[in-house]
Structures are given as structure tokens and as C-alpha cells.
Amino acid sequence: MSDNKTYDPYESFHKLSLLWEKQINDFIFLWTNNKEFVKMTNAGTEFHSRYLETLKKNQEALASVLNLPTKSDVTNVANLTIQTEEKIEALEEQIWELQDSVKSQSKEIESVVEVSKEIIKLTKQLKTELVKTKKELADTKSLHAELQEMKFELLKLNNFKDEFDDLKGLISKERTVEPVLTGTGSAK
């Protein structure tokens, strides 16, 4: 097995480096993790900030005399661009809202058109039915007239029947009178 082993010191070197790194960082941690260091850092930062502030003020003063734009001037211009961007954005959102309302309105219009189509269809149907009804009414009228005629005919027939009955009565009356006349003659 030992014959297959090759020379590779890098892994050990890496492990060693991890160890060194940890030791150095632990040392830094112990060195810096105290109130004194924190206060010293703050004082250093404050000093650095004041130095930079003075430098900037002098720069601004010099640039103003020389009539040169500074980073602050560029910042102001950039802020105007951002403001414009925001306004365009607001307008774009308003256009969206308008688009949405137009869409919803056109949808409503479409539904109204659909309903109108239905109404037209229904009206046409009703019209056809009305024509039919009119025709039927006319038929009914003619039927009524015929019925009236029939009624009249029936009335006439009734009258005829009465007359016929009268005649029948008269005939039967005549038949009963005749034997009485014959008997009186033979007794003389």
C-alpha cells in the first residue's frame, strides 16, 4: 500500500494554514474585544471624519471660486433625473389604470351588446309570433262568422220545426173531427 502513496504536502500545508489563521484571528479577537479598543476606534473614526470633512469643505470653497462643478452639484442633477424617473413611473401607472378601466368598460360594452343581440332575437321571435297570432285571429273571426251563420240556420231550422209541429197538430185535429160528422147523417 505504501508504494501507491505519492508526495502531496499541500493538504498538510492547508491544515497548518488553517491553524495559523485561527491562532492569528484569535489573537486579534483578544486584542480588539475590549472597551478601550472600541473607544479608540471611535476616536480614530471621528478624527478621520473631521479631517475628510475639512478637506471637502475646502474643496467646495475652491471649486466655487473657480466656478467648477463638484460631486454635490452632480448629485443634485442626478437627483433631478431620479425625480423625473419617478414622475414618469407615476404617469405610467396612471396609464395602466386607464388601460384597465378601458378594458373593463369595453368588456361591459361587449356584454351590453350581447344582451342587445338577445333582445333583438327575442323581438324578432315575438314579431313572428304576433303575425301568427294575427292570422289565427283572422281564422277565428271567420270561424265565428260561420258559427253565427250556423246558429242562424239552426234558428231557422227550429222555426221550421215549430211550423212543422203546428202543421202536425192541425192534421191530427182534422182526423179526429171527421167520424163525428159521418154518424149524425145516418140517424136521419
Place this chain on the structure above:
Amino acid sequence: MAMATETPIKNLIPESDYEKEANRWNNVLKALTEPEPKMGHTPRAEVWRKNKSVLWHYPSKQRKYEIPLFFVYSLFNKPYILDVAPKTSVIEGLTNMGYEVYLLDWGAPGYEDKKIGLDTYIDKYLRTAVKRAIRHSGVNEITLVGYCLGGTIASIYASIADEPIKNLIVATVPIDFQPFIGPDKWAEGLRQGDINIDHFIDVYGNIPPKMVEGMFRAIGAPVYFSNYTMLLARAHDHRYVDKWRRMNKWTLDQVPFAGEAYRQLATELFKENKLVKGELIIGNKKADLKNIEANLFVISGSRDNLVLEEQSKPIMDLVSSEDKTYVVVESGHVGLALSGLFAKIVDQWASSRSNQL
């Protein structure tokens, strides 16, 4: 007899694998001299831009979920760590899984942005970006995904949002600023007023990137060189070298931090811990986490040496959400995004909450 004396000496001298060594030094040379690797390969389109911030849209390969994911990244670093390399990219993974992804890149603030505070970032940038994303995707709801400080910003926004946020996912998120991983006397000094950064911020405008980097170094490891020895030890593996180079580029690629936002972060969040107390005011609204009713998913890394688990966990008790999940994964602060593992974890939770098509 001659053989007997030769063998032990031969055994004592370890053999060198010349091919391996050639690869090692070749890759080290490449890492030091070749141009930096290209990041952000997933196809994307710009949806909206304001000042230096850009809202990007990463379309899904084949859309499977209705509700899109909206990523909010930290203000300290650049968000391309979420799309760091093919196959391990978080965003690529999620688009392949069928999610529409949006990412708000805050951009690098310039001197003119020194007045941008957390409230401006949330009210004027994040809110507008979310509105744009909702309109762009044509849906009625959205899932917010916040990473690191982006998670804090996403949580603050979710507590004051009028927009329909269905799910809130936060990873390695500092919510409670009382626990601190750095030197305790520093934290004490800042809280007791022994350190005053106001004057410094006023003069500088923004916190320069080198100082942001220095701040993180000071908290974790002021002296840091083991990454280079690690590279040397594993340089024979070209895949590791590629990963190392990407990670190294991202770590050194810091952005300036807007002065006003930094002041708020240091004073209102770190010093006064207002978010946990429900006293933070954003615009004219109180950012109380109990206003959050969205489904909540919180992820912490067990090996996170920047944001402690105790800093993330309190959000679970502070929100009003009925559906809330907390998980701890075997990962570091950046490893979650760097390995692409984050995509799988997000998908496991979000797939049943994103309206499958």
C-alpha cells in the same frame, strides 16, 4: 545484499505524481492569469429599471406553476451568486423546474444615492418592482424569496404590503439583531453609543465597498488566507478551481452601501432591534411582522458563520401565518446559493403552494 539496502531508501522517499502536479500548477497559473469567469448565463430580460436598480425576468423552460418567484437579494453583495455557474445556478434550476423567476438587482449606489434609506428601498423600489412583476406575469399573486439581508427587507415589505403576497421564503435571514457573531464588546459599544458612525456616514455619503468587505472580515476572520492554501491543495481538480474562482470573484466584488440605509440598519435594526419589537416605521406604516399572513418558509444553515440560527428563528413566532415551516440545512451562509441546493429546497416547499398549471 545490494537489493536489501536499496528498497528501504526508496520507500522513504515519496513518489510524486507528475501529472497531478502539472495539472495543479497549470490550474493555479490559470486561476491567477486568465480573465475572470462569466457569471449570469441564464437567459433573462429586463422588465423595469429605476436609477441603478433593474428588475430581471427569467422565463421558465416550460411553465408548470402559475405563481412566480420574486427574488430579493442582500444590499451588501451582487445578486449574481444566484446564477453563478451552469448546473449549479439557483435561478437556472428553478426555471428548469417550471417557475417564472424575477430578480430585483439593487445595483451599486453612487454618491447621489446616499439619501436612500431602507424605507425608500422598500417603498419606492421593491414595491414598484413587485407591482411590475405581477403585471408582467399576468397573475394575481406572487412568492417573495429573500436571501440574507434581502430576507429582512422582504419580511419588512411583506408586513406593510398591499400587494398580494401568497408565499414568503427567507433564507439565512437576520431578524433578531440581538445575537451577534462578532466581538461582543463591539456590539456593546455600538448599542451603548461608544461607537458613533453618523459623522462618518455624513462625510462618506455611502460606505465604500472596501469598508463593507472590511466590516465582514472584522466580524468573521480579520486575517484570511486559507482560501488560497485550499486552492493550492485542490488545484489539480479543474472543477474545484472553476468553483473557487467564481466564489473568489463574487466575494471580492462588493458594492457600496447607501449611507442612509446603513445608518438605519446600524441604528434601528442592530442597535434598537426595532423589527423584533414591532416598532420599525417604513414610510408612514408600522412594519410589524404580525401583519404577515402569507405562507412562510424559513431556511437556516447549520454552518452559517455570519447569520446565526437564533437570528432567523424568532420570525416563526412573530408572524400571523398559519402555514409556516422552519428548516435547518447542512450548509454555510453562501454555500446554499453556491451549490444550487437552494433551488431544490425552494421547490420542495413551493411546488404545492404555487398553483400547478
